[in-house]
Amino acid sequence: MQVVKSVAEMQDICRKLRRGGEALGFVPTMGALHEGHLSLIRRARAECQVVAASIFVNPLQFAPGEDFAQYPRTFEEDCRQLDTEGVAVLFAPEAEEMYPSGAVTLVTVSGIGDRLDGASRPGHFTGVATVVAKLFHVVAPARAYFGQKDAAQLAVLRQMVQDLNFDLELVGCEIVRDRDGLALSSRNKYLSGKERDQALVLSRTLNQMKQSISSRERQSAALLQLGKDALNGTEGVRLDYLAIVDSRTLLPVPSAEKGVLVAVAAYVGRTRLIDNFLIA
């Protein structure tokens, strides 16, 4: 696997790959890789002739006081895993390479970018959209793979791809979970043993809501009450949001119908975790 630090070199390599007629798949990450990330790589490998990945802890998507400095960085181990998975080229720029002094252009996805995590973390999705737009320009993939785990991010990026006419397909991939249901996340590393147990309330609550929906409770208000009661009743857990929204616009919907997104964000101790499911 080639490891590339400069934009110019990455652009050059990707241009040559595309000229060779290869369908280029791309998996952007912030590193500290786990099976969730690897599932995206495997899907990309199955669907594309060549796969590029990136590791970049994007300072622009962290607000002051958030966990940018503590964010887990396991670069050597990540490289080993990506190499084993058959990734051809890894783009791992420094922050100065992505944002040289004098760079002032931002990508803001209005409205949708201020919903769910965008409401709790003002400016977060501008940071995400800006870096992903830049990465798309550098790599110019045929397909880019993102996890449904970050459902709001996926919705924001779908809107951006449509609005800015990126000539690529965004592929949303299923959430990978630990055996006990906890959605895999690089931030799970922050949890103590006790907090990890407490964190299970997120997936458990979503499952209860899913069961209620299967038992024909469709009213969002009733479902949200059920979920909030469970989440608020757990020691060590502070609810950020629980929402039932249109998965494309992220706007609340009164009734939990097929295709609707049920999403939760909560602090477990100091760690902010998210989880969700799409109604089948």
Ligand code: AMP
């Ligand atoms: P991150 O490194 O957290 O920015 O994540 C990089 C990509 O991996 C994003 O598209 C995430 O949605 C995806 N991802 C993270 N965790 C999971 C998971 N548990 N299952 C599936 N995809 C995931």
